[in-house]
Amino acid sequence: MFSDSEENYLKAIFHLERFSKEGVSTNAIAEQMHTKASSVTDMLKKLAEKKLVNYVKYQGVTLTNEGKKTAAKIIRKHRLWEVFLVEKLDFSWDEVHEIAEQLEHIESDVLIEKLDRHLDFPKFDPHGDPIPSNDGTFPERDKVLLSDLSIGESGVCVGVKDTSSSFLKFLDKNGIALGKKIKVIDQEEFDNSLHIQVGKELFTISHIIASNLYLKSN
Amino acid sequence: MFSDSEENYLKAIFHLERFSKEGVSTNAIAEQMHTKASSVTDMLKKLAEKKLVNYVKYQGVTLTNEGKKTAAKIIRKHRLWEVFLVEKLDFSWDEVHEIAEQLEHIESDVLIEKLDRHLDFPKFDPHGDPIPSNDGTFPERDKVLLSDLSIGESGVCVGVKDTSSSFLKFLDKNGIALGKKIKVIDQEEFDNSLHIQVGKELFTISHIIASNLYLKSN
DNA sequence: AAATATATTTAGATAAGACTAAAAATGTAT
């Protein structure tokens, strides 16, 4: 149906779309895929012709419904295989990504249905990420606002409540991104601002910011 | 390490080598792979440079030891995946080939070892074909063609010579599967067709059928 | 608003793998 390369681009755009209200930029895709911007442009044209993305020169891309469905299917396959590798073959959670990157391109709908059944219809992969169902909908996960954590608690950033570009730019500037681990170090009583640790860096953020950041608690 | 295409050529040459004492001809490979002779020539040059085949213009090819080892590894992966599909995912034996053709190219030695363990180190695939071990050696099994049995003799079905889906479907339809006990009741002198007993059922099968069914004699 | 910087696209090249058509080698028959 689609080449491995096309599928990888769709997946990348899908993931990037969640963090940018606007279209996804060529450079962002290039960085994500470890390719050059010119290669991305070529592929975007191809995907646009196949009606998988909405592409306007110099304006970035968004996925069409068809593109989203296709991307969700690949992510579904990837995450189901990850469950298989960990649950059945006894891999540890940090070893499975590369192998699942290959397995996700195996083409057979029946295979995926049977695998899903074999694994007893899991809803989340070994990293806690949701496994989309056949129709492309993602199950909800228990996520907490950063502002609801207590001092000493930590979690992994899994999303934002406010998706305004100014907010996202602020996050970018401070190295906060999806998948980043955030720990609450201390809290100011006066204005409820938080001292947090992202990676090795320490920041102070306002309550407003903290109440717009979703974490997966661990 | 090697591209999917290179691996497929090695596999094809490996299988063809068993039937020809001489080198395998370009045309034979082309037919097996459903490509054109000119494409084969291109690939043979590439494989020769990588020391996987001994290639002399106009003389056909043979696999080097390295080539044999590589081919055996791919066949090992293919057959282990077939066992997985049938034993764990509940596929029937005529549905697994195409999927295994894709899975055999997944690259990860650890994966295959873990899969092997998960399947409890099987020695034969669902069609009764031997699964080469890590070092490339094939396990032997004393098996006889059903057509070589005499009247009154019986055996357990352990494999098929023809693995075409039409043949496998025929077998399914008549309740013949791996592990089934088959007994020769009588034989027609005119066309060598056999009257056999499978379980409690009686059938008549042609000589062609009988000469494509392997039994383990007992 | 002009100048500069950054992002994106175009143009042209490369590599893998396949193809067609033509040329060359090998095999077979008279």
Add this chain to the structure above:
DNA sequence: ATACATTTTTAGTCTTATCTAAATATATTT
């Protein structure tokens, strides 16, 4: 041994996906 047929190789083209370098559009700064 010559002529014909078949097999194999070569030469040149195509597609996919990538790249570099140059051109163009957009964004930012002064």
